[in-house]
Amino acid sequence: MITTTGLTKVYRARGREITALDGVDLHVREGEVYGVIGRSGAGKSSLIRCVNLLERPTAGTVTVAGQDLTALAGRGRRASRELRAARSRTGMVFQHFHLLSSRTVQDNVELPLEILGHSRGKRARKARELLELVGLGERATAYPAQLSGGQKQRVGIARALAGDPKVLLSDEATSALDPKTTRSILRLLRELNRELGLTVLLITHEMDVVKAVCDSAALMENGRIVESGTVPQLLGTPDSRLARALFPVSGDPLGGEGTVVDVTFHGEAAARPVISRLSRTYNIDISILGAAMDTVGGRQVGRMRLELPGHYEENVVPIGFLREQGLGVQVQGRPARLAEEGAE
Amino acid sequence: MTWSEMQPLLSQACWDTLYMVGWSTLIAVLGGLPLGILLVLTDRGGLVHNAAVNKVIGQIVNIARSLPFIILMVALMGFTRWITGTTIGREAAIVPLATGAIPFYARLVETSVREVDGGLVEAVQAMGGSTWKVVRSVLVPESLPSLISGATTTVVALIGYSAMAGTVGAGGLGDIAVRYGYQRFETGLMWITVSILAVVISLIQFAGDLAARRLHRRGGHPGPAPRPRPLRTAAPGAGPTDAR
Incomplete structure (x- = not known):
C-alpha cells in the first residue's frame, strides 16, 4: 500500500548537510498497522512527512496505493493539483492535533470536505457520522479548547477520515497523551483498521504503542531502517533488537x-x-x-x-x-x- | 467663544474626523491585509517563498513607514489630485491617510499571521488544501483576534495622522484644536477638542479590545487577547499624543 524505495532526505542549513533519511526502503502492506519506532532525531518524522510529500525527498520514490507521488510533485515548492488530490486521499493525525481553534469540532471535521468541494449538507452529514464513529457525537458544537487531549485526538482522527482515505498516517498521535488515553486512542485506531480496512503507518518512540497495535514494525536509527518485519517474524529472529525491546x-x-x-x-x-x-x-x-x-x-x-x-x-x-x-x-x-x- | 458657537464647529469636526478615519481605515485594512499576508507567504520558508517579491514589498513598506506623515502628504499631492481631482478637503486627505496606514497595518498583519502555528498550515496541506485555502481557513481566521487588535491600533494612529490633515483643509478635530485653540488662543475649545479625542480613542480601543477578546475566548483561550506590538510606533511627530 505504501512503498518507499531509496528514500533520502538531506537538509542543508548554512552550508552544513544533515542527512535525515538515508535510503529508506519501506513496504507497508494493505490493511496492516505498521509502526516505525526510533529515538527522536532518528528520522521517523521526516519519513512520515515524506510519505505525503509534506517534505520533498532529496532522492528516492514514494508510492501510495499504486500511485507514484514523487512523480506528481512537480518542480518548485508548490504542490501540484494531482499531488493535492492524492493527499486528500491520505489521512494524517498529528501529535499536537493541529485543530483550528477558530472552528467548532464539526467545522474542523468538515474542513477536508470543503477542500474536496462537497456541498454544505453533505459535509454536515459526513462530519456527524464521523464524530459518532469516534464517540464524540455530542461535542460537535464545542470548540477544540473545550476538549481534553484524548477528545482532541479523536476529532483529529475523525478529520483525517473525512476524505474516506485508504491510508492513515499517524505522526506520534499518542505521544502527548497520558497512558490511559493512549490506550483508548490506540484501540480506536485498531478498530478503524479492522472495520474500514484502513492501512495505518504510525511513527512513535513508545514501544508500548507498537506492542499494542502493530502488525509490523521497523526500527529506525540515524535515518536508516535497521530492522523490520511482522511482529512474529521479528520475534522469530534471533538477536532481534526490536523483539528484545518489545x-x-x-x-x-x-x-x-x-x-x-x-x-x-x-x-x-x-x-x-x-x-x-x-x-x-x-x-x-x-x-x-x-x-x-x-x-x-x-x-x-x-x-x-x-x-x-x-x-x-x-x-x-x-x-x-x-x-x-x-x-x-x-x-x-x-x-x-x-x-x-x-x-x- | 460660547458653547452655541462651538457646537456646530465641533460636530462638523467630529464628523470630518470620523469620515476621514473611517474611509482610510477601510482602505488600510483592504490593502494592508493582503500585503501583510504576502510578506509572510513570500518570506524564506513561506508557502510561496519568493525572495525578490518579499524584498520589494518589504522595502516599500519600510520606506512608507519611515516617512513622517506630513511629508508623505506633501509628496503625494500629485497622486491625490490624480485620484480625487483636488488636494484640499476631506476626500483629498483620505488618500495620504490610507497610503500611510496601509504599510502600518501590513506590518501588524505580518506579525499576527506569523504567530499562527505552522502545524495548522501543515495539517491543511496534508488534507490537500491549496495555498489559497490555507490563507482563507487557517492564516486569517486563526489570527483574527490579533488582526482586530491591529486594526484598532491603526484606527488610533489614523486619528493622530488626521490631525495633520487639517493642514490641507480637511477639517477634523485636530484641525479645530490647532486653528482655534492654538492660533486664536481659544483654550476652552482646545480642551474640549482634546477631551473629545481622548474619549473617542478610549471608546475605539475598548470596542476593539472587546471584539478581539470575544473572538479569542470563543476559541476557549483564557485571558485577554494578545495585543500586537508594533515594531515601531507611528512616524515621528504623527503619534496620537501629538494630535491632542
Whole structure:
C-alpha cells in the first residue's frame, strides 16, 4: 500500500548537510498497522512527512496505493493539483492535533470536505457520522479548547477520515497523551483498521504503542531502517533488537550451576503450555527469571528467561525439546549459532 | 467663544474626523491585509517563498513607514489630485491617510499571521488544501483576534495622522484644536477638542479590545487577547499624543 524505495532526505542549513533519511526502503502492506519506532532525531518524522510529500525527498520514490507521488510533485515548492488530490486521499493525525481553534469540532471535521468541494449538507452529514464513529457525537458544537487531549485526538482522527482515505498516517498521535488515553486512542485506531480496512503507518518512540497495535514494525536509527518485519517474524529472529525491546526480559541467574535460556514464544506452537510439560517430561525444576508475555488472539507471544539446573551439556535434551515445540531458544553465554549446533 | 458657537464647529469636526478615519481605515485594512499576508507567504520558508517579491514589498513598506506623515502628504499631492481631482478637503486627505496606514497595518498583519502555528498550515496541506485555502481557513481566521487588535491600533494612529490633515483643509478635530485653540488662543475649545479625542480613542480601543477578546475566548483561550506590538510606533511627530 505504501512503498518507499531509496528514500533520502538531506537538509542543508548554512552550508552544513544533515542527512535525515538515508535510503529508506519501506513496504507497508494493505490493511496492516505498521509502526516505525526510533529515538527522536532518528528520522521517523521526516519519513512520515515524506510519505505525503509534506517534505520533498532529496532522492528516492514514494508510492501510495499504486500511485507514484514523487512523480506528481512537480518542480518548485508548490504542490501540484494531482499531488493535492492524492493527499486528500491520505489521512494524517498529528501529535499536537493541529485543530483550528477558530472552528467548532464539526467545522474542523468538515474542513477536508470543503477542500474536496462537497456541498454544505453533505459535509454536515459526513462530519456527524464521523464524530459518532469516534464517540464524540455530542461535542460537535464545542470548540477544540473545550476538549481534553484524548477528545482532541479523536476529532483529529475523525478529520483525517473525512476524505474516506485508504491510508492513515499517524505522526506520534499518542505521544502527548497520558497512558490511559493512549490506550483508548490506540484501540480506536485498531478498530478503524479492522472495520474500514484502513492501512495505518504510525511513527512513535513508545514501544508500548507498537506492542499494542502493530502488525509490523521497523526500527529506525540515524535515518536508516535497521530492522523490520511482522511482529512474529521479528520475534522469530534471533538477536532481534526490536523483539528484545518489545518483550524485554531481565533477571539475573540465581547463582550456582544453572543454564540460563531465553525462550521466544511466537507462531503456531506457542499455544501449548510448554514449560510445565518440559518440567514433567524431564523431571527438572525450572526457575522463571523473567518474562514478558502477552496473549494475542489465543496465542502466547513474548519472551521468557528460564534457568535450568546444571551445566549446558546436561541440558541439551530439554533445550532440544523446547526447539521441537517451535520455540526460539537462545542459551545465555553462548553465541546463537553455537548453541544451535550443540542442540542438534 | 460660547458653547452655541462651538457646537456646530465641533460636530462638523467630529464628523470630518470620523469620515476621514473611517474611509482610510477601510482602505488600510483592504490593502494592508493582503500585503501583510504576502510578506509572510513570500518570506524564506513561506508557502510561496519568493525572495525578490518579499524584498520589494518589504522595502516599500519600510520606506512608507519611515516617512513622517506630513511629508508623505506633501509628496503625494500629485497622486491625490490624480485620484480625487483636488488636494484640499476631506476626500483629498483620505488618500495620504490610507497610503500611510496601509504599510502600518501590513506590518501588524505580518506579525499576527506569523504567530499562527505552522502545524495548522501543515495539517491543511496534508488534507490537500491549496495555498489559497490555507490563507482563507487557517492564516486569517486563526489570527483574527490579533488582526482586530491591529486594526484598532491603526484606527488610533489614523486619528493622530488626521490631525495633520487639517493642514490641507480637511477639517477634523485636530484641525479645530490647532486653528482655534492654538492660533486664536481659544483654550476652552482646545480642551474640549482634546477631551473629545481622548474619549473617542478610549471608546475605539475598548470596542476593539472587546471584539478581539470575544473572538479569542470563543476559541476557549483564557485571558485577554494578545495585543500586537508594533515594531515601531507611528512616524515621528504623527503619534496620537501629538494630535491632542
